[in-house]
Amino acid sequence: MPDNPQNAVPAHPPASSQSQLLRRMFDAAVASAQPAHCVPPHLPTPQSLGTGRLIVIGAGKASAAMARAVEDAWPGPLSGLVVTRYGYGVPCERIEIAEAAHPVPDAAGEKAAQRLLALVSGLREDDLVLCLISGGGSSLLPLAAPGLTLQDKQALNRALLKSGATISEMNCVRRHLSAIKGGRLAAACHPARVLTLLISDVPGDNPMDIASGPTVPDPTTCADALAIVRRYGIDVPPAVRALLESGEGESIKPGDARLACCETRIVATPQQALEAAAQVAREAGYPAFILGDALEGEASDVGAVHAGIARQVAERGQPVPAPCVLLSGGETTVTVRGEGRGGRNVEFLLALGVALQGHPRIHALAADTDGVDGQEEIAGACLAPDTLARAWALGIKPRDALANNDGHGFFEALGDTVVTGPTLTNVNDFRAIVIDRT
Structure with missing residues (x-):
């Protein structure tokens, strides 16, 4: 017609x-998929915590609402930090809410990612880290791998968003250019236990693709990420290409002992x-x-x-x-x-x-x-x-x-x-x- x-x-x-x-x-x-409904049924009991501390961390567009759901349901002491998109903050009393840019990351997200890593350093075996992850976490935790800058990450995100690559392909690239994604956040929590609650925004609900999997192992490689860059003709900064070609951006792989005490639950799905x-x-x-x-x-x-x-x-x-x-x-x-x-x-x-x-x-x-x-x-x-x-x-x-x-x-x-x-x-x-x- x-x-x-x-x-x-x-x-x-x-x-x-x-x-x-x-x-x-x-x-x-x-x-x-509102956190107030889907998060509380998956929380641990205070009795299961024993004498350890509960530290709440997280990232994503739903993470602040998830944190509020935890506060409303958890009777004991807790502390923590989550980062969400500008305008998506929810008032919390015991968990700090930081806001940052999405989908192109900014310095506020970089700072929040640095603080998350610092918060979980030096934990003990009886501590429990409750990690609240939802879609958008990749951009909200833009801590670059050594040798890269925030500007590199920003340029990469812009190029990925215009490339036509699938979300799984984009997150494969992101995992290998990060100091916090691809299981690295969970590894930083070792030897504490880690319970990750996920709200899925990805086809197939694969945990490693939700916010680029900061607390789960990653079987993909730098070579896989480089192949995606080449497949779509993505114009990436020279430092990004060099890191992928060197293989120095490898993520945490399945079987890594530092992830032995990690549990993952998907609480809401498409x-x-x-x-x-x-x-x-x-x-x-x-x-x-x-x-x-x-x-x-x-x-x-x-x-x-x-x-x-x-x-x-x-x-x-x-x-x-x-x-x-x-x-x-x-x-x-x-x-x-x-x-x-x-x-x-x-x-x-x-x-x-x-x-x-x-x-x-x-x-x-x-x-x-x-x-x-x-x-x-x-x-x-x-x-x-x-x-x-x-x-x-x-x-x-x-x-x-x-x-x-x-x-x-x-x-x-x-x-x-x-x-x-x-x-x-x-x-x-x-x-x-x-x-x-x-």
């Missing part, structure tokens, strides 16, 4: 029942969030189907594929009949080639809309559960059957916006963005498609 207007429509239509359902599902997904959303859909009378909680790939490609599935459901009743809701999670990527601001959820949604071409029975929402899509203080956006027509009426060409990686500009102009503010959790991307029968 040509990329031009068919009918003039209002720029800001009233919220439909479908859009309201989409937002309720997203809110339920976020609520299911799958749990999708199941919470599915329950909301079913209560509203829509059968819900989860397509996957770990979908990856270019956001525009994933959007086009979802459009194909949605059309098949709407027009053929396959593989399931309408009405229904299709849900998916994971973490797509955007290889930024245009002048837009990227944002994988808005890029997915714009590609979905371009492929659907205003299908009259399909509505959708795509948003990041942490409230930030890419580097924008916008969680995502909503798509309706009239979205493209309203864009055309404003002189906006959807295909051009997609080619320019300008999903944020596109949905902002229509007033269709989803803005939540800090959600204080992070279980990755959330995508929902409502398909009506008539």
Whole structure:
């Protein structure tokens, strides 16, 4: 279909029942991963601590809320430090909350990482370190390996974010250029016990990919990281390339004795969030189907594929009949080639809309559960059957916006963005498609 207007429509239509359902599902997904609910059941008992101390450390967009959950549930003495994204702090009385930059790190994050390492030095065997980790921790703990600088880490992060590499690939590179990730934080806690509680924001829920695995062993190598840099043609600082080529950035490997007393528990996952959303859909009378909680790939490609599935459901009743809701999670990527601001959820949604071409029975929402899509203080956006027509009426060409990686500009102009503010959790991307029968 040509990329031009068919009918003039209002720029800001009233919220439909479908859009309201989409937002309720997203809110339920976020609520299911709130630290106040998912952290307390995994805490040790004071009796298990014995005569040792409890030291709380952590990093990530949810770490401050996790720390508050620990304080509210723990009756005995404790102390500690966690670092979270600017604006994601939660008041705590016994655990210090530091804030730093994400996704490009800053000096505040570097200082906080140094303080974390100092805090866990000199511990005893009867001490327990409770480590609270969630998505975003990689950027919030930017302590560089010897020979590298914070500026090197900043340049690397910018290059990785634009490269199209998967989150697993990006974190593989990060682990081998860090003084704290890739198991090094846990090694610094030795001989104390370490219990790590994780809120997963990565496809597959692999602990070594959540905040680049500061307390878990890493089987990957410098050679693996260097291969990723070469595969995507990532322009890295000379010192970064030299460290990877020398092999001196090796992380802590499985079987290392310093990690023998470490335990890891995942307390919230993307799958749990999708199941919470599915329950909301079913209560509203829509059968819900989860397509996957770990979908990856270019956001525009994933959007086009979802459009194909949605059309098949709407027009053929396959593989399931309408009405229904299709849900998916994971973490797509955007290889930024245009002048837009990227944002994988808005890029997915714009590609979905371009492929659907205003299908009259399909509505959708795509948003990041942490409230930030890419580097924008916008969680995502909503798509309706009239979205493209309203864009055309404003002189906006959807295909051009997609080619320019300008999903944020596109949905902002229509007033269709989803803005939540800090959600204080992070279980990755959330995508929902409502398909009506008539």
